[in-house]
Amino acid sequence: MNSNNRPGLGAALFVLIAFLVGGYFTFAAVQGDYGLFQRAEIEAQEDVLAARLAVLQAQVDEMENLTKRLSDTYLDLDLLDQQARDLLGMIRADEIVIR
DSSP states (O other), X not given: OOOSOXXXXXXXXXXXXXXXXXXXXXXXXXXXXXXXXXXXXXXXXXXXXXHXXXXXXXXXXXXXXXXXXXXXXXXXXHHHHHHHHHHHTOOOTTOOOOO
């Protein structure tokens, strides 16, 4: 038996292993696939995608409005006139073209 009161090699080894395991889990919590840095990157990407979604939703809403205005149940004659003249390149008799 050890007569002096120093901890044995097993206790020192246990502390070293516990410290290494704690260090590993700390590193994984910060740098790992599900760590803090990854979370911040995902949140930034979420903001970018949310802004992109808002732009696309506005475009979809505009297209739905134009489609509704040209449908059989609701016909906007001004829009129909504009689309036909743009497509065919024609003007009315009372209009003047400035180039």
